[in-house]
């Protein structure tokens with residue numbers, strides 16, 4: 001469903017993402033894990049056609065994310081790391097606007113907006129300007145925008161970063177429901193607890209390089225069978241530490 005073929009991004013001599021080749025299967029929840037500055041957001045921005053790759057390509061449902069960016073957006077729901085909304089639109093209006101941009105007639109856009117506001121517990125807040133929302137409410141509204149057109153693929157950049165435990169659990173439960181309904185999910189995070197709960201398979205990116213992929217059991221490798229994802233992650237990233245200059 002998602003195929004990376006030697007995708008890379010360089011800034012001068014600095015490689016933010018080193019040639020990345022990877023396949024994510026239809027219906028899979030794939031966790032893209034890495035420490036700060038590893039290259040997660042850069043990769044996701046190339047998937048969304050926001051950033052031009054230096055080399056290689058990434059395809060979603062057979063479409064080139066750079067050359068066919070508009071067609072890709074009709075298949076994909078995207079939650080950026082920091083969702084930004086128009087200051088003078090209310091939550092409900094933002095959702096309706098996004099639905100209409102996806103081509104739904106006004107009445108259907110209103111129906112979809114109302115349903116998602118309800119699902120995310122934002123019924124009352126829907127009449128408030130989104131600029132006044134808390135971080136948790138903004139993430140929920142952002143996820144509702146991502147889901148408004150029932151996409152086959154979700155691409156989520158740090159979906160629960162900065163959320164309190166209640167909001168984090170609400171978002172994770174919603175994502176689990178999407179996965180159960182057959183959605184393919186590509187989710188970046190450095191929150192290993194979430195990856196452990198949600199993901200069928202994970203990839204670990206470090207200094208722009210994909211250094212490990214597999215199920216948690218596969219990544220445990222020679223670590224203790226009971227190792228948590230946190231222990232596996234620390235071990236793998238420690239082994240791949242860049243030598244001091």
Ligand SMILES: Nc1ncnc2c1ncn2[C@@H]1O[C@H](COP(=O)(O)OP(=O)(O)OP(=O)(O)O)[C@@H](O)[C@H]1O
Nearest residue numbers: 011014016034035036037038039040041042043190
């Ligand atoms: N425009 C740019 N010019 C130069 N370097 C950049 C640019 N944008 C990003 N970088 C660098 O590329 C690297 C990868 O950044 P990226 O934002 O993709 O990391 P990340 O894994 O998403 O990190 P975080 O978890 O902190 O958000 C970082 O070292 C960053 O400083």
